[in-house]
Amino acid sequence: MLSVALGFAGPALAWPQSLREGLFGSRPSDGRQFAAPPIARYVSEDGDVFTLDRTQPRPLLKFDNSFEVWALTPQPAPRGDTIYKNDLGEPVLRATRLGGITIFTEQRPGGSAAALAGVGSPLRLAIMGPQALLERLAQASARASRAARRLIPFEAEATPASSALIADSAMITSEAVVRMTKRADSRHFLDRILKVRLVEGRKASAQVAQGVLEVTVAPPQGLAGRPSSDRIVQVAETFR
Incomplete structure (x- = not known):
């Protein structure tokens, strides 16, 4: 399954000499705080590898085994x-002033220590043309339809400025649909969603009305300008 072309490829993992050094860094002799690279790769105690990009107004995080990029609020x-x-106000990451990192996941809600593994590559959206956008919408629709076992069409109102973000949002929405099919308490909400529409707006949001799941993106905000899969699932579950 393709996702929006982002700079995911990173250098080979540069393992720290010790877990303590990886978590807290080598403290400078002059007492200054350890500073991790602004774009860094980490490995958790459970073996999850992720990139944290703190060069954006909203820090971005992406796990190697997922195409979703999470926009975070510090x-x-x-x-x-x-x-x-995340955009639900739930903790995803904790960073100490000495450079230690704790990652919170569904499997480890209490947190898992993560070690610095080296410099990462920027998480960015790539320019996308009309044909590539249509292909991405088709991929998202096929993925969601396969999970729901019925057709869920995806349509979009896009401009050159929003195409890449809408394409990314389409894949994130398909991920939300897949997750809902795996949860018994979400199935009946999903059954009432007949179509997905992606549009531009001033603020990222998601809503359901008359059987249409409408996802709004805000292109000036980049990857932070669209709702996460968590937000979309929450919106779908509150649909009445």
Whole structure:
């Protein structure tokens, strides 16, 4: 399954000499705080590999085994730490002032320590033409329809400025549909969604009306300008 062309490829993992060094870095002798690369790759205790790109206004995170890029919101925490939350306000990452990283996942909601593995590559959207967008919409529709075992068409109102983001949002929406098919408490909500429409707007959002799941993207915000799969699932589950 193809996803929007992003700069995912990274250099070979440069393993730290020790877990402590990987988590907290080598503390400088002058007492300064350790600073991780602005775009870095990490490996969790469970073996999950992910890239954290902090060069954007909203930090971005992507696991190697997923095509979804998560836009995070940093918030200060006790002891000078920073907590990074998703668009539902849930913690995804915690960074200490010394460079330590804890990743929170569905499998490890209590958190898993992650070691710095080297410099990462930027997480970016690539320019996309009309034909490539149509192909991506078809891929998203096929993936969602296969999971739901019925046709779920995807349509979009796109411009050159929004094509790449809409294509990415289509794949994220298909991921939300796949996740809903695996949850007994979401199946009956999914059965009432007849079509997916992707449009431009001033703010990223998702809503369901008259059987249409409408996903709005905000192109000026880049990858942060579209709802996550978590947000889309939540919206679908509250549909009445």
